[in-house]
Amino acid sequence: MTNAPALLSLDGVWKLLPVDTFRQGFYPPDDDTWLAQEIPAHWQQHPLLERYAGCMVYRRRFTLPDAPAIPPDQSAPIRYFLRFNGVFYWAQPYFNGVDLGRHEGYFEPFEHEVTAWIAPENDIVVEVECPDEVNKSGKRLITGIFSHWDCMDPLANPGGIWLPVELVKTGPVRLREVLLQTEASGESLAELRFRALFDARAARDVVLRWTFAPVNFAGAVQTIEQRRALADGAHEIAGVLLLNDPRLWWTHDMGAPNLYAVTLEVLCDGVVSDARTFRFGIRTFELHDWIPYLNGTRFFVKGNNYPPTDVRIATTTRERCLVDLRLARECHMNMLRVHGHIAHPALYDAADEMGVLLWQDFPLHWLYRREILPEARRQARAMVRLLGNHPSVALWCMHNEPVYVVDTRDERLITRLRTYASMFIFSWNRDVMDSELKRVVEREDGKRPVVRSSNEFPIPGIRKGTSTHFYYGWYKIYGRLEEWEPLIRRFPQLVRFVTEFGAQSFPNVESCVRFMDADIRRIDWQHLVERHQFQADIMAHWYDWRAARSLDELVQMSQEYQIKINRHYIDRLRLRKYRPTGGIMPFMFHDANPSVSWSIIDYWRAPKRSYDAMRMAFSPQYLFTVLEKESITVGEALDLPVYIVNDDHRDDVVAITARLIGPDDATLACVERSFTLPSDCMAMEVERLRLIPPDPGTYRLELILRGSRVETLVNTYLIHVASAQKGTLYARQSSSHRS
The missing domain is CATH 2.60.40.10 (Immunoglobulins)
Known part of the structure; x- marks a missing residue:
């Protein structure tokens, strides 16, 4: 027997009225000045409000035939609650003229009891405010990447009632x-x-x-x-x-x-x-010196950064989330980092179902003013209560990169110095606010690991550091790609858990022509910079993309460079599995809007070639090398160690082939071996070749891995040889060993 609960959806057509200032719930009758929109949605989805930011009034009238003609008193067994599941960003609802109070926060559901004012005919008015952030180094809204990010249309404003509205009927x-x-x-x-x-x-x-x-x-x-x-x-x-x-x-x-x-x-x-x-889901998750354990079993994290499913997050559906998670699984990823935001509820349900862990960022991104701390504390607790039941949510991170960043394209010396100072000397956001938020969430949750902030480099005697981000080969503030490996050899703790690296690339041509001209001579490059996140000058620093003679050539050029960057990092981090690396999470998975960005999957979910390259590099059983140099001269010796690693939690019998091929496609050396690959093993050297090239040209090291439970893998490395004194070539087989 039950009187409750019962739920009445209030989704559907609402009236919208843009205003300069709010009027405490008193607005003119519905007339031609009001617009109509299906809710849930962002107001910018309305064709007349595509660039609007500021104040909006929402109105919905509804009937409730079974409501008492006279509102019930406090002894009545039936209660009514008006529930909003998500509003960007401030909301002040009025129910039948009664002010229900102001709410702040885009992701937190909130509700008010309206039993005393319920009637057969009801009127809801909601004043919603979501302004653009003006001071990018002292933000006010706890909206993370939605208010300030280099991977999202800067004119997009997420304002509006973006999740369902409900009237809930309960007992006492x-x-x-x-x-x-x-x-x-x-x-x-x-x-x-x-x-x-x-x-x-x-x-x-x-x-x-x-x-x-x-x-x-x-x-x-x-x-x-x-x-x-x-x-x-x-x-x-x-x-x-x-x-x-x-x-x-x-x-x-x-x-x-x-x-x-x-x-x-x-x-x-x-x-x-x-x-x-x-x-x-019944499970435990722990980090021990940044090595993850699921249900007490050690494992290696391979994942990516997951932005909003769409810049219009209200449009997210279960089906779209399942598509993304299938693509992640097919790329051998077991964790996604919900980057700088709290996602649509459909993502968490899909991740639970698909068996993909989530690194959950609290929506703080770069720098905020000090006044937000009390509200940040409250919303941090709300995050735990909202998402804490999901087994996919593995850990909390309270802030993404709490350092001075206004425009990532700005690489002036003064900007670099301010960024370095906030990264290595002092940042109130990190050292005060994030430390406090970490304590708040640890008290609220008590089970999941809590990371103060991402991209904290360890400083001996001052801090141990957290996860790290590396953009060698992209941002000049970091340096050339070749400078990264000597750094991590000297300071291996820098790569305990890496949560960002990468380079921009253009989507495939079929997707490019959906937001740019197919004729490369007619492309509006400035428009791509301003609206589609293209960092043209930074890309030009590393290779001459402007020399491309066609859009197809530009796409190939940029994706090749992206593959090179991602592969450089992944190979070296897989070599360091558990010594000390516990996880690899490049930047980033997909585009939230049409973009020239760091993604491996574009806005329309078409994988770039860099997706296929990452899929191979993330193979559970991976055969690879780490080239000390990619270019040498004739007669110069180059060692070619061959490594293998297994992330599968089963032993596998495998066969490997390492073949060295000259510029004329002749096989110069070849070794073959079969052996049992231990489960979840660290990388071990199984062969070693040496190249002393007699002629200039491009040489290839071809590595082939086969097995009964292993997808055949063919991994090729190019070695460019310039003219010099001729030498000799030979291959030397070494005994394998497990490190």
Whole structure:
């Protein structure tokens, strides 16, 4: 028997009115000055508001036939709550003329009880404000990359009611939220800890009925009942649940992402007053010196940075998220970093289902004014309560790059000095605010690792550092690509966990012509710089892209360079697996709008060639070399070590071939071997060739890996030889060893 819960969707056509200033809920009747739009949406999706930023008034009238003609008093058994699941950025709702109070924060659902004012005919007015950030080095809005980023159209403003609006009908006790966490798990029993927030109309005894139903595996439905006493008003209850025969949640490359549908019902006198249903996975995640462990098992993170699914995040669907996650899985990725924002709810559900972990950034990106700290504390707690039930969410990071950045294209000396100072000397954002937010989230969660901020380089005696970002070969502030490896040889702790590196490239021609001219002579380069994130001068520093004679040649040129950059980093980080590297996350996965960017998949989800190259470089069983030099002269000796690494948690019998090929396609040396590759092993040297080229030209080292459970891999490295005194060539086979 139940009187509740019941939900009335208030999505659909709303009226919109742009205004200069708000009028405390008093606005003219609906007439031709009001616009109409389907909600949820961003107001810039309306054809007349494509470049609007500022203040917007929303109005929706609706009928509720079963509502009492006279609003119920406080003793009535039925309650009504108006719930907003997401509004960018400030919102002040009025219900039938009653001011419900101001709310700040784009990702946090918020609700107000409207029982006292409910009627058969109802009117909702919402004042919504989402201004553009003017002071880029002292931002005010906790919107992360949506307000300031070099990978998004700078004229895009996310303002609006972007997630559903609902009227919720309950009994006398409202279940506002529930957070469930894995305390411990064995083969026969799992210990789960919960916190639930209730809002009771009066003090009363209730029954909490938990139901755990398998979603994607065969198993018994388990029900647990608990009796509790609630105080009047808001009241939090915490406790422990014991679940029999637990099935653990794993990433797709380690097992099955087993999920339970968890329902918590609160019963008053045998009647369900309210209920919540959510999906949950039993798992633990830990970082030990930046080496990750899932359910106590060590594993190697391979992933990427995930921007908003779309610059218009309200348009995100489950289907689009599943497409992205399939592409990630096919690229052998087991983690995505939700870069500088909190994503659409569909992403977290899809990641749970697809077995992909998420590094979750709090939406702070670059620098903010000090006044935001109290609100940042509140929203940090809200982030944990919103996302804490998702097994895919592995860890929290409180800030992305809390350093001085206004325009990443600005590489003047004074800008570099300000950036260096904020990175290595002092940043209030990092050293004060982020430290406080880290403590707040550690208290709120208690299970997941919490990273103060990303891109913290270790400084002996001052800080241990966190994850690092490297743009050698792109930003001049870093330097040439060749300068990176000597640095990490000297300071290996710099690569414990790398969460950004890369270079820009153009999308494939078929996608390029959707936002630029097909004739390279007619392309508006300035428009690409201003609206589509193209860093033209920076790209020109590394190669002469302006010499391209066609769009196709430009696409090939830029993607080749992107492949070179990504491969340089990935090969060297895989060589250092667990010594000390625990994870690799290049920048970035896809474009949120049509772009010339660091992505390996464009806005229309067409993979670039750099996607295929990364897929090979992320192969679970990977055969590779690390070239000390890519260019030598005739007669100069070059050692060619051959390494192999296995990320699979099974032994594999493999066969390898290493072939050295001259400029005339003649095989100069060839070695073949078969052996058992240990599970989850670190990189080990299995062969070593030496090249002393007798003639100039381009030589190739071709590495081939085969196995019964291994996708055949052909990995080719080019060695350019310039004219000089002639020498000789030979291949030397070395004994293999496990490091």
